[in-house]
Amino acid sequence: MRFLITGGAGFIGSAVCRRIASDPSNFVLNVDKLTYAGNLASLKAIDNLPNYAFAQADICDGQTIGSLLRQHDIDVIMHLAAESHVDRSIDGPGAFIETNIIGTFQMLNAARGYYESLTGEKRERFRFHHISTDEVFGDLPFDSGIFTEETPYAPSSPYSASKASSDHLVRAWHETYGLPVVLSNCSNNYGPFHFPEKLIPLVILNALDERELPVYGKGENVRDWLFVDDHAAALHLVATKGVAGESYNIGGNAERRNIDVVRGICAILDRKRPRKNGASYADLINMVTDRPGHDRRYAIDASKIKRELGWSPAQTFDSGLEATVNWYLANDWWWGPIREAQGYERLGTLKLAG
Numbered sequence: 001m002r003f004l005i006t007g008g009a010g011f012i013g014s015a016v017c018r019r020i021a022s023d024p025s026n027f028v029l030n031v032d033k034l035t036y037a038g039n040l041a042s043l044k045a046i047d048n049l050p051n052y053a054f055a056q057a058d059i060c061d062g063q064t065i066g067s068l069l070r071q072h073d074i075d076v077i078m079h080l081a082a083e084s085h086v087d088r089s090i091d092g093p094g095a096f097i098e099t100n101i102i103g104t105f106q107m108l109n110a111a112r113g114y115y116e117s118l119t120g121e122k123r124e125r126f127r128f129h130h131i132s133t134d135e136v137f138g139d140l141p142f143d144s145g146i147f148t149e150e151t152p153y154a155p156s157s158p159y160s161a162s163k164a165s166s167d168h169l170v171r172a173w174h175e176t177y178g179l180p181v182v183l184s185n186c187s188n189n190y191g192p193f194h195f196p197e198k199l200i201p202l203v204i205l206n207a208l209d210e211r212e213l214p215v216y217g218k219g220e221n222v223r224d225w226l227f228v229d230d231h232a233a234a235l236h237l238v239a240t241k242g243v244a245g246e247s248y249n250i251g252g253n254a255e256r257r258n259i260d261v262v263r264g265i266c267a268i269l270d271r272k273r274p275r276k277n278g279a280s281y282a283d284l285i286n287m288v289t290d291r292p293g294h295d296r297r298y299a300i301d302a303s304k305i306k307r308e309l310g311w312s313p314a315q316t317f318d319s320g321l322e323a324t325v326n327w328y329l330a331n332d333w334w335w336g337p338i339r340e341a342q343g344y345e346r347l348g349t350l351k352l353a354g
């Protein structure tokens with residue numbers, strides 16, 4: 001199959017590109033604007049393969065997307081490109097409206113024009129897969145509730161509101177124009193190649209730098225954690241086997257309080273890279289004032305994708321976290337230049353939130 005993957009230079013998109021391009025019978029066109037979050041170094045393992053190509057383009061440029069679809073004879077679009085960092089959406093929501101809402105609208109228009117030109121098997125096979133987040137469902141109490149595919153939307157942050165808007169547009173293009181779409185909403189991803197301002201890599205790298213670990217509120221906010229390669233496998237299934245018009249929740253069945261994630265990382269580092277002063281990295285933890293609109297808990301019911309598409313995660317949270325810490329310890333060639341470019345001072349003062 002021939003895939004156009006938007007946001008393929010990002011954290012999840014690069015895992016999807018690496019997975020799909022590793023099968024030589026697939027073709028992957030990675031379309032990415034290369035914002036601060038895009039990094040072609042994450043594609044090093046596949047960028048010489050004959051079945052992989054990269055195009056630097058903005059998803060808001062519908063004409064270019066339309067030409068790329070025709071030029072590369074695409075069967076499946078996997079749309080991951082987005083502004084994805086909640087704290088950045090609070091400081092500057094404009095880019096989130098532009099990329100996540102207008103960009104998705106432009107992608108849908110380009111896909112619709114292309115789809116209408118297809119015939120026969122090619123038309124049957126075509127899918128527009130929109131990748132979204134469990135944050136569109138809003139806030140759950142600490143002690144009850146779980147998000148299913150039927151949970152009503154109630155986003156809290158500019159990021160989740162922009163993703164919710166894009167989900168609605170995707171459904172509307174299915175209902176109104178018959179575009180064969182599939183959607184997936186997933187929980188917090190973690191794993192290799194994660195941008196160093198997100199919770200897990202930030203804790204690992206700030207701890208190694210002997211910097212404070214400032215955790216929001218009491219660190220009691222709960223997230224469900226999904227290993228990125230397990231997510232990539234699920235997305236591949238949804239894009240190729242998902243039923244048009246359906247949405248699938250994807251989660252790691254691994255609910256953890258933020259403070260326990262941070263302590264878990266500190267415990268692994270204590271074993272693998274003991275501090276010179278003999279103390280635990282956990283001594284670097286410092287609680288700071290909570291962020292506005294900070295949802296308490298997200299929890300995902302992933303039984304539909306398990307039942308209907310046969311997916312299940314290969315990693316537990318403990319094995320995935322250990323693999324992630326090991327990867328960061330071994331791959332400073334990847335994260336070193338990003339920390340340099342972002343400024344250690346800025347990264348050193350970011351607050352930790354899942």
Ligand code: NAD
Nearest residue numbers: 007009010011012033034035037038058059081082133189
């Ligand atoms: P990311 O921030 O790591 O990567 C986003 C990529 O999109 C980057 O490579 C960036 O250059 C590209 N991009 C941004 N604006 C663009 C534009 N206008 N045109 C073309 N490319 C553009 O994000 P991620 O964590 O890999 O998330 C990917 C998708 O998964 C997003 O849609 C996000 O909402 C969703 N998601 C992520 C998580 C998570 O835990 N990371 C959880 C749920 C859902």
